[in-house]
Amino acid sequence: MDWWSNSAIYQVYPRSFQDTNGDGEGDLVGVISRLTYLKSLGIDAIWLSPFYLSPNNDGGYDVQDPRAVDPRFGSMEDAVNLIKAAHKSDLRIIVDLVPNHFSTEHKWFKAALQSLPGSLERSRFHFYDGRGESGEIPPNNWCSIFGGPAWSRVKEVDGKPGQWYLHLFNSTQADLNWENTEVKEDFEKTLRFWLDKGVDGFRIDVAHGMFKESGLPDVRSSWIEKIFGKNNLTRMLSPEHKPFWDQEGVHDIYRSWRKILDSYDGDRMAVAEAWVSPASRIAKYVRSDELQNSFNFEMLTTLWKADQIREKINNSISALAEVGAPTSWVFNNHDVVRSVDRLDLGLTNHGDTTFSRHGDVNKLDIARGTLRAKSATLMALALPGGTYLYQGEELGLPEVRDIPEDRLTDPRWKMSNYKDRGRDGCRVPIPWKSASDGAFGFSSNENLTLQQAWLPPSSWWGKYSAESQESDPNSTLNVYRKALAIRKNEPGLGDGAMEWIDAPSQVVAFRRGEDFACYINFGSEIELPSNSEVLHSSAPLNGNHLPTDTAVWLRVSK
Ligand code: GLC
Numbered sequence: 001m002d003w004w005s006n007s008a009i010y011q012v013y014p015r016s017f018q019d020t021n022g023d024g025e026g027d028l029v030g031v032i033s034r035l036t037y038l039k040s041l042g043i044d045a046i047w048l049s050p051f052y053l054s055p056n057n058d059g060g061y062d063v064q065d066p067r068a069v070d071p072r073f074g075s076m077e078d079a080v081n082l083i084k085a086a087h088k089s090d091l092r093i094i095v096d097l098v099p100n101h102f103s104t105e106h107k108w109f110k111a112a113l114q115s116l117p118g119s120l121e122r123s124r125f126h127f128y129d130g131r132g133e134s135g136e137i138p139p140n141n142w143c144s145i146f147g148g149p150a151w152s153r154v155k156e157v158d159g160k161p162g163q164w165y166l167h168l169f170n171s172t173q174a175d176l177n178w179e180n181t182e183v184k185e186d187f188e189k190t191l192r193f194w195l196d197k198g199v200d201g202f203r204i205d206v207a208h209g210m211f212k213e214s215g216l217p218d219v220r221s222s223w224i225e226k227i228f229g230k231n232n233l234t235r236m237l238s239p240e241h242k243p244f245w246d247q248e249g250v251h252d253i254y255r256s257w258r259k260i261l262d263s264y265d266g267d268r269m270a271v272a273e274a275w276v277s278p279a280s281r282i283a284k285y286v287r288s289d290e291l292q293n294s295f296n297f298e299m300l301t302t303l304w305k306a307d308q309i310r311e312k313i314n315n316s317i318s319a320l321a322e323v324g325a326p327t328s329w330v331f332n333n334h335d336v337v338r339s340v341d342r343l344d345l346g347l348t349n350h351g352d353t354t355f356s357r358h359g360d361v362n363k364l365d366i367a368r369g370t371l372r373a374k375s376a377t378l379m380a381l382a383l384p385g386g387t388y389l390y391q392g393e394e395l396g397l398p399e400v401r402d403i404p405e406d407r408l409t410d411p412r413w414k415m416s417n418y419k420d421r422g423r424d425g426c427r428v429p430i431p432w433k434s435a436s437d438g439a440f441g442f443s444s445n446e447n448l449t450l451q452q453a454w455l456p457p458s459s460w461w462g463k464y465s466a467e468s469q470e471s472d473p474n475s476t477l478n479v480y481r482k483a484l485a486i487r488k489n490e491p492g493l494g495d496g497a498m499e500w501i502d503a504p505s506q507v508v509a510f511r512r513g514e515d516f517a518c519y520i521n522f523g524s525e526i527e528l529p530s531n532s533e534v535l536h537s538s539a540p541l542n543g544n545h546l547p548t549d550t551a552v553w554l555r556v557s558k
Pocket of ligand 1: 206273
């Protein structure tokens with residue numbers, strides 16, 4: 001079976017993982033230094049968020065040179081050493097590929113600014129004349145995912161206001177024109193560059209982007225409110241016609257990339273970040289001659305309700321079954337409010353403002369959210385397919401909500417006109433130690449203060465540290481470790497069939513393999529089946545009763 005069908009893949013956000021040169025930002029050597037920890041979790045692979053040369057206006061997703069390492073993270077030698085060291089520890093490495101846009105600092109964009117309208121240099125991006133008498137109105141009515149118009153106007157070489165360029169994200173992330181063969185060739189070069197360095201795969205950023213509907217038509221006015229009226233993920237997820245997402249052209253690219261991946265030894269793969277719906281559209285990205293895997297984002301938009309979770313599991317599995325691809329469960333990543341908060345407050349990643357996206361902090365019960373997040377872990381690890389974990393999820397980190405406004409870095413903060421604090425709260429450096437030295441052990445520089453870390457951890461962060469969780473068998477960290485260890489040796493887990501078990505409506509219960517069962521209790525306490533032996537639980541059980549917001553793995557006899 002292909003490795004990604006069963007794997008637990010751990011996302012490292014390098015800037016917040018481990019700082020080894022004392023500058024308050026994580027680096028690649030820091031990831032190497034934590035491989036023992038990663039191995040001890042029982043994961044199979046690491047996905048590294050971008051560490052490429054970048055002005056870092058959008059956490060490195062604004063790539064200036066995809067074949068160079070940003071000095072803030074170290075050197076190319078460090079990257080190669082990390083790949084080798086991970087392989088030595090039997091961990092695979094996936095790296096990010098960001099094909100929808102380049103930073104406006106990329107040499108191509110700079111050349112485009114120095115060139116005339118209609119030039120070859122401009123044709124690598126989407127440069128258009130504006131509408132209106134003097135071209136003062138953007139070429140169409142599209143908006144940026146982060147807020148505001150998706151177009152910025154440039155000054156021509158003569159100093160006069162000129163053409164507009166498209167940026168679906170930040171104004172420093174210029175969308176590439178995938179009709180241009182140089183763009184295609186350059187990304188093939190990047191794929192081969194990292195494959196030659198030994199990576200096992202790629203995470204394709206905004207995999208549903210790249211191609212735009214020909215003529216770049218306006219979004220129909222009746223849909224503007226629906227698509228652009230609500231912030232980010234609402235827009236990404238809304239099923240209406242979007243002339244900039246999910247165009248047929250992307251599939252040709254994936255067919256050609258698949259050939260490149262298959263031409264290498266080992267099992268190289270790519271996973272799509274495709275925010276498309278309905279689920280049947282995602283299946284297209286993982287047809288047998290396209291990408292091997294796609295994130296399943298259903299659980300990022302779910303309420304903590306048994307019927308909704310059951311429905312999402314059914315939809316996910318049946319959509320991909322048609323193309324024979326495995327699904328991959330995701331409860332956290334660097335773009336969403338952490339699951340501890342989300343599952344407690346019933347957040348579905350929709351909304352325009354901090355309040356609508358991050359919920360009402362006064363209603364937050366972190367203890368309950370933690371119970372739910374731990375249950376979600378046991379559920380995800382028992383469902384068919386693979387899982388992607390995000391750093392800190394294994395520590396049960398909640399969202400950090402008290403980063404001072406003047407320290408926020410997410411472009412969404414500014415582009416939403418300071419209405420949405422954005423995604424920094426899930427990107428705060430990992431607390432390794434309980435004492436605050438070196439920002440809770442994030443930095444090798446013990447004198448580094450919390451304020452000197454690139455995003456300041458809060459004073460209460462230490463209680464979530466890996467160190468403080470080591471010796472507690474019920475800590476989130478140890479629940480994770482034990483779950484991953486059991487999963488590795490349990491023949492029924494990983495990819496394969498599942499069978500629903502008849503259970504009260506507030507309980508999600510399913511069987512895997514011959515005799516393995518997972519029960520997740522969303523309602524009041526229930527009695528466990530009499531013919532069962534407990535293998536693991538997300539929190540202590542009450543005798544033979546499964547408490548609210550708790551999940552259990554059982555060995556059952558028929
Ligand atoms: C993806 C990334 C996100 C980034 C965006 C633009 O959604 O996960 O962090 O802002 O693409 O590249």
